[in-house]
Amino acid sequence: MAGGTVVEARRERWWQDGPPLRSLAEAREYIEDVGISLLFGGAAARYPSLREASRDESLPRLPSGWGQDLEAMWTWKDTLPVQGRAWLGRYLSGKQTLLSGQLLADLYEFEGKEDDVLSVVGLSEEAGRLAGLLLDEGPMATRALRDAVGVTGKRFDQILTELGRRLLITNYGVEEGPGWASCVIELTARVFSVPSQGSRAERDARAAALFVDTMVEAKPAALCRAFGWSRERAVAALES
Template identity: 40%
Template sequence: MPTEELARRWWVRGRRIASVERAGKFIDDVGFALLFPAPKPIGPSLWEAVAGEDDEPFGEGMGENEQRVWTWKDELPRRGLAWYGAYLGGRGSFLSPTLLAALYPGEGELDDHEHLDLSPAAHELAAALAIEPLSSATLRQLLGDKNKYQRAIGELQRNLLVTTAGVQESSNGWPAALLTLTCEQFDVGGTQDHSAAAAQYLDTMLTASAADLARAFRWSTPKARDLLDDLTHSGRATFDGRTYQPLTPR
């Protein structure tokens, strides 16, 4: 459970989110959010901003709030309001377009994947998506193995190369996520700014260690510490010998 200060920062207190547009504003404000909360708080979650901190997701099946956030995980990226994929802690996560641009590792080109150290399966999926958006079912068929697909798509999402872009109806009645290259859905490439990303992380978490930041964005701890120290030296953060805090917390 987040502290009172974090609960306000993470939109857990106050008016609940009831529209996809307001969900987009929430993610734009916090910069990053999980779809559902993690056992140990590692960031805000869309679920808690929608349902509050006392409701457990799927406690009584697919209710109204569950239906909302499950639909919005595909609708937010389709509208360009937030990137979605398995990112923070390997969990379903949203990134604001601004934070995404600061973290994106390529030049915003269809062949960005070719310049990264990825598995052959991940390269194969990225090359297929460079031609057109495809459903998760189609991509699984392309690789011919569900586990191989899960590893490859997870790899692409960890590197922010792929996101969802709505859903596609399937013959079995269950819609499949439609996937596309991030650079086709968002304005990214050539704007990487890890200092700005570190500042956003600190602004959202209110207090964090270098190890916390490193785990969140998959950086080395020395790199995370250097970035946080730079924020401290420039007067944008403080350090108490253990953790960092934004100089003017919300």
């Protein structure tokens, strides 16, 4: 398939050629359809983007870029995880990513218990401490987590990415406070029904099939980048 044709097919598949999303229900339908989507991606993004699917250039916009369409999207991304309709966290390339409940369940590697975090091998000390706080205290705002774990800035973001790539934590709405609202973080297994039914191979095959459908075409390397799989695992999932 020619490069231009792939780009055009992806724009259509990623809901970027039709009317922009205008409601929470439409945003939910979009996530359930594509399965995986960046929050922000830009017009030339490698993956679907909720921002691009909801962008409405007919609406007035402030010089900063803020407008009614962005405000609506901002509300959706906070609401969908609380409703259990979409997982949100640092996943694709460490960026904020939305996953449908089905894809999340197929990708989830653990038993689906609240204390999954206690059995994970290879977590950094700070990531283990943050996950332990959530296990003991319940959902917490990021401002409180920074203080409790004792890390800030880029290192704190790295910890959220470390846990997000393993799908152990999810964004869970926001907590209002001075200045900007603070994201609330919760354990994935307390919000979503994970993992899905079936063997690991069956779940991998479902995840790979959805990814290929959403991406229009995808080689094993693309699954390795997106899901953190080995090449052998990606090839097996695509061939099954």
